[in-house]
Amino acid sequence: MIDEFVDRYGDIPSSVMGLIDIALIRNKAAAIGIYEIRQSESSILMYLTDIRREEVAEIIGRMKGKALLSAGAKPYIAVRTEKSAKPLSSLKEIFSL
Secondary structure, eight states, rough: OOHHHHHSSSSOOOOHHHHHHHHHHHHHHHHEEEEEEEEOSSSSEEEEOOOHHHHHHHHHTTTTSSSEEEEEESSSEEEEEETOOOOOHHHHHHTOO
C-alpha cells in the first residue's frame, strides 16, 4: 500500500505515515487478541481477550525485560517505556514495525 501511495503521489507526509503506522499496529494487535491499548506515565498497557501463549511470549521476549504479563481477571501486557519515548515509537517497537 505504501509503495502505491509513493508511486501515485510522491513522498508520504509524516502525518499520513503516522496514520498508516496506527492502522498497522491496530491490525497486529487485533490479530493477537489485544482489544485495548492504554498509556500511563511509565508504561503501555495492552488488554487481551485471551492469552495466546506464542504471541504473548514473542512480545515479552522482544521487549527484553521491559514487559510483564498479568493473567488476572482482565489479562494485560504492561511494557515499561522511557519518559521521553513517544507512544507511537514505543508501539512500533512492540509490534516490530
